[in-house]
Amino acid sequence: MRRLIGLLALAALLGGCATYALTGSGPVSAEDKSYSVTLPPNWVRLTSDSKRVIVTRDGFGLQRIMITRAEAKDAFPKIKKQADDKLLASELAELQIAELKASGSQLANLSVLENVPARIGGRVGFRLRIRFLNDDGLAFDQVWCGVLDKGHYYLISFHAPELYYFDKYLPDFDRTLASFKLS
């Protein structure tokens, strides 16, 4: 009985920590109006995190699209590097790879499958596709698209297990990316 009460208390506590909402079909704006984007309809958005946009369809470990915005000086906290307008797109991508490698032991040996220039929100940035294995040997693929604009670093990313989920939901990510507009 005591265990049941404990579990209920924990569920209530966790329930209060995160809130979710279904995504609609129209564009949504960032809290500070710096960008707008159209998210995949009927996905679940984590609404308790106001600094980032994070959506998933089946669970954050199975597929997720994430959009972040950081001041250029805080762009790469793990490697303690800044972004600035003098950086070329490939240099920005190089810093993003270093930042990812520094962010965890699983990512330290990531493979870069694609690294190309890309137009993001109308500006020139980069598009990376990486792969890494988790502790159980399961391959995960991620796409990271980054761009600098008016002193801020924008990252739009897609994360999914390589098996089944990545290819299936990549078109949803690409539609989201195409809809991304800087204000």
Place this chain on the structure above:
Amino acid sequence: MRRWAAALLFGAAALCGAGARAQPLPPLAGGAAAAPASDDERRIWAEADEVAAMLARSGRVLDDPALTAYVQRVADRLFPEFKGRIHVHILKAQSLNAFALPNGDIYLHEGILARFRNESQLAALLGHEGTHFVDRHSFQSSENVKSTTALGTALAVVGVPVVGLAANLLVVSSVTGYSRELEAQADAEGYKRLVAAGYDPREAPKLFKMMMDEVKASGIDEPFFFSTHPALKDRYDNYLRLSKDAPPPKDPAPDRYLETFAGLRLASLKAEISMARCKQVIALLKEPERRGDYPPYVDYYLGEAYRQRGDKGDAERMKAAYRKAIAAAPDFAPAHRALGMQLLKAGAYDAAIRELETYLSLAQGTQDRAYAQMYLEEARKRKDQGKEGK
């Protein structure tokens, strides 16, 4: 999450065990057939087996049979009676580190293998790590940790990017190292093995001096045992004392370490650049003796490190390094791309166009051609617009 949970469990277990005292243990008996002597030790070996299995399936162990066979041969020469029990692996990690699990699996990071200059130096490290296994230091230390640095050690795990696990044996052997006494014992016993196997014992202090200098020069800030200045200073002092009057080996075997590990050394350098570990690369390549261990275009990587560091004067050092690499190896494409990019940024469009065109003609099918093509078009456009700068 698993790391947090394990760390907290370990911390709790450690606190519960406060007051226990470590007992000196005899070395493992039985050579290749050595087995744990108690249920506690059996549990630690089983835990080590789990760590080894995780490392293997997570793709962090280098799959290079020739290099693995090389390091295994050296270990077998040092510990002939444990042949088949001690297994040496190479980890795809650039830190200066090596560690021995209590089940006889020894892991050498690529980063440390890239620093050795001969087989005797590799043997010195393997002698040290193998002694940790043979003398059961993990088991002794797991007892010891319970009674001393328990909570601090447990908390250290949480923020330490070891190899993805928080097993207490890894904490002990890989992160904090062992007690000073046990490390000194590993030095002394490892040294005896080094001499008995016919390696040059005078190379051991050279190895630790070289690493100590690099750690100091590059300001490495890592929790790994061989990445810390005090640990390296102790190794250096111990091996210097042990080898003080040591003669060279009478009939040394041909040493093929440098040529055998040339590919790993270059791959490690590239990996360091990809991780923006520019200070380490600069510290490594400013040593003339060690520069000679790399291909003629090694200055390209030095240029990349200067670009990443971005200190005052680095822009000129970077361009000079790229030009030096091109002079030494005109067909080495990446140096042309790197120089072309910097010339574009500096507004020297004619020169940028030349370098980027050269790159594109040399580098067929490379991943970053799209960037070079874009920069080339940008340089041409700006030149046509009459924006030539310096």
